[in-house]
Amino acid sequence: MSSRQQPRWTQTWLGGVRSAGVDLGYPGEQLGLPQEGSGAVAGFGRRIGALVIDWLICTWAIAQGLLGVNPAEQGWIPLAIFAAEYILLVGSMGMTFGMRLLGIRVAALGGGRPGFVSVLVRTLLLCMAVPALIWDRDQRGLHDRAANTVVVRM
Template sequence: MGVEFGYRGQRLGLPEEGPGSVARPGRRIAALFIDWALCMLIAYGLLSGGRMQSASNWALVVFAVLSVLTVGTVGFTPGKRLVGLRVAAEGGGRISLPRVVLRTLLLLVIIPAVIWDRDGRGLHDRLARSVEVRI
């Protein structure tokens, strides 16, 4: 009944299970939660002067800087590393810095991150030609 689309990542040439397979939504959300909590701690402790409303605004800036620097250099944020994920280019290897910046800006807008394709990639990953995979 219906059309068989295959497994997530099949169109990208990725394995179905194990290292290199497309990351599942639960791990991606857990990584995002860990990164956001870390950014809130940094913003509250170092930048906001103890004001929680100001910490929320600064946390967004810290999150953007953290994402660009860590994904652009090592391929993962601290949260992604803790849950066993990394960001890779569609063809394999590292994602280039301009694509990391584009991916991060789209992630900050939120809407592209909640629109997913059948491979489980958010619109921000599609536009940056990247994919989150398991380590």
């Protein structure tokens, strides 16, 4: 067979499964989510943007502005504020300030807001950063998989 009819193993390995011609569907399809619009899986840009907004709020507005902590001496304070913000806001409203500004929210896989234990697990893993950097084909990080959550558009 020629390489045009059947992909070589190096094409799959180097370019990913999609480059080999395997149709995996859209992100969220296996979860029963729509492809576009409200309830669809949120893209990386919005998620990272929301994370940056939340981090800036925790670092500058709260740690420096309200608590008066010197930037050189902040240590773990912004991370603790970040974790508290996530647990409080995602647990009560399903979203943080950054998520609200960018039109996304955290949802339980069954729909609705995630429970307290899910929010706690998700937040602790998110604060570790590494689980959030490993994604699956539905654009869910390990922190989302462990908590049975998904970030969707509003």
